[in-house]
Amino acid sequence: MSKRDSRRPHPAPPGTISQVVVEAVKALSAEEISELCLRHTLYDWSAQAALKPMAIASAKGVHFHTVDGRRFIDFNSQLMCVNAGHGDQRIIDAIKRQADLLPYISPFMATEVRARLGQKLAQLLPGDIEKVLFTLGGNDANENAIKIARTVTGRSKILARYRSYHGATGTSIQATGDPRRWSNEGAVGVVHVLDPYHGIQRGTDSAEFALAALDETILLEGAGTIAAFILEPITGTNGILIPPDGYLEGVRDICDRHGILLIADEVMTGFGRTGRWFGVDHWGVVPDLITLAKGLTSSYVPLGAVGMRPKIAAYYDDHVFYGGLTYNSHPLGCAAALGAIQAYEEDDMVGNSQRMGEVLKKHHRRLQERHPCVGAVRSIGLFGAIELVRNSKTLEPMAPFNSTSPEMKAISQALVDAGMHTFVRWNTIMTNPPLCITEAELDEGFEILDGVLEIGDRAVKNL
Numbered sequence: 181m182s183k184r185d186s187r188r189p190h191p192a193p194p195g196t197i198s199q200v201v202v203e204a205v206k207a208l209s210a211e212e213i214s215e216l217c218l219r220h221t222l223y224d225w226s227a228q229a230a231l232k233p234m235a236i237a238s239a240k241g242v243h244f245h246t247v248d249g250r251r252f253i254d255f256n257s258q259l260m261c262v263n264a265g266h267g268d269q270r271i272i273d274a275i276k277r278q279a280d281l282l283p284y285i286s287p288f289m290a291t292e293v294r295a296r297l298g299q300k301l302a303q304l305l306p307g308d309i310e311k312v313l314f315t316l317g318g319n320d321a322n323e324n325a326i327k328i329a330r331t332v333t334g335r336s337k338i339l340a341r342y343r344s345y346h347g348a349t350g351t352s353i354q355a356t357g358d359p360r361r362w363s364n365e366g367a368v369g370v371v372h373v374l375d376p377y378h379g380i381q382r383g384t385d386s387a388e389f390a391l392a393a394l395d396e397t398i399l400l401e402g403a404g405t406i407a408a409f410i411l412e413p414i415t416g417t418n419g420i421l422i423p424p425d426g427y428l429e430g431v432r433d434i435c436d437r438h439g440i441l442l443i444a445d446e447v448m449t450g451f452g453r454t455g456r457w458f459g460v461d462h463w464g465v466v467p468d469l470i471t472l473a474k475g476l477t478s479s480y481v482p483l484g485a486v487g488m489r490p491k492i493a494a495y496y497d498d499h500v501f502y503g504g505l506t507y508n509s510h511p512l513g514c515a516a517a518l519g520a521i522q523a524y525e526e527d528d529m530v531g532n533s534q535r536m537g538e539v540l541k542k543h544h545r546r547l548q549e550r551h552p553c554v555g556a557v558r559s560i561g562l563f564g565a566i567e568l569v570r571n572s573k574t575l576e577p578m579a580p581f582n583s584t585s586p587e588m589k590a591i592s593q594a595l596v597d598a599g600m601h602t603f604v605r606w607n608t609i610m611t612n613p614p615l616c617i618t619e620a621e622l623d624e625g626f627e628i629l630d631g632v633l634e635i636g637d638r639a640v641k642n643l
């Protein structure tokens with residue numbers, strides 16, 4: 181007897197509701213949900229034994245609720261991805277309408293949602309980018325962008341930066357510069373370059389200095405061997421690193437000089453996160469390829485995209501594009517993206533990100549004035565981070581690179597206890613709320629942070 185058969189309940193007598201149906205309608209408790217999820221499903225980026233995932237019941241706007249009745253303010257838009265906020269009816273309705281009409285059709289077909297979304301993105305994307313490949317998420321958008329760059333240039337190497345994240349599989353994790361790469365190494369072909377930012381104690385290079393270092397790496401690697409430079413225009417999980425003015429423009433020039441394609445990974449920075457539609461828009465730089473996901477659909481349904489300039493798109497007019505997945509250009513994803521863009525436009529969420537970004541900056545400054553453990557604050561739009569230190573003179577981080585500390589763990593736990601969800605990584609606390617956030621909701625979040633940072637203050641040694 182199979183494992184499945186052995187667990188099947190005895191048949192219920194005719195005319196009564198079967199036990200299976202009764203079990204299906206009985207709601208699980210928070211405890212049961214968490215326990216079953218752990219027992220039968222594997223969690224990302226974690227050793228499983230110490231986990232206790234929160235059971236979530238519902239979410240609306242900038243808040244979500246747990247099954248056992250707790251309310252959280254979402255100060256990281258989950259994984260910096262629910263840009264429109266939770267439960268936006270326009271996105272939900274767009275998905276529902278498409279589900280009624282045509283939930284799936286092969287990517288070889290043409291659909292109205294795909295047509296409309298392609299056209300809309302051509303309007304929104306930087307410069308002359310007017311063609312996209314629809315993927316499933318950010319990771320495979322980067323895989324495809326790199327594949328396209330290698331094919332079109334006939335070169336194999338990829339440049340990427342150390343303080344970067346580009347995805348979890350294949351070449352995307354090789355291109356990732358941060359320590360998530362270390363246990364995934366194996367393939368060749370990615371050369372990492374230093375970022376302008378060198379950690380809180382050393383700070384940020386000038387654009388000229390950083391560009392000279394890039395130029396030197398290209399010289400030493402052989403420009404003719406490099407297909408592309410992939411970078412997050414404003415680095416996300418590695419600490420909201422905003423490049424000095426002139427850097428991205430300089431990178432564009434260097435790439436042009438050497439025939440290297442520039443891939444902007446806008447998976448996190450796209451769709452209003454930084455107060456403009458795309459991160460590169462702050463500096464007027466047009467990349468050759470741009471990768472998108474997360475805010476594209478506000479993450480209600482998975483969808484990614486690779487946008488390409490006409491000179492790259494033209495290559496595929498008479499060359500086969502050797503790529504494709506069953507769920508590419510998924511109608512539900514395309515519908516969700518159209519719903520999300522409608523929400524961004526109707527409520528001017530990109531403008532709100534810029535305006536509320538100024539309010540967020542004030543809160544950051546206030547925290548820095550009040551708390552000796554706040555060593556640095558950085559933000560652009562609603563894309564922000566707070567770096568904590570244990571010495572306000574030497575700026576020694578509250579946790580070392582790629583590690584944590586008892587204080588950071590205590591801060592993390594205190595945030596959860598106080599009803600805030602955000603991303604605490606190494607010595608950094610993220611402040612990336614949904615773009616629909618109001619001033620009052622920002623106040624609510626920063627009041628929690630203000631209270632919790634006292635834990636950090638108590639660890640500062642030089643007071």
Ligand SMILES: Cc1ncc(COP(=O)(O)O)c(C=O)c1O
Pocket residue numbers: 259317318319320322345346347348412416417445446447448473474
């Ligand atoms: C900048 C960047 N690129 C790529 C990815 C990978 O995207 P996904 O998780 O949708 O595959 C992420 C995810 O966090 C990201 O932040």
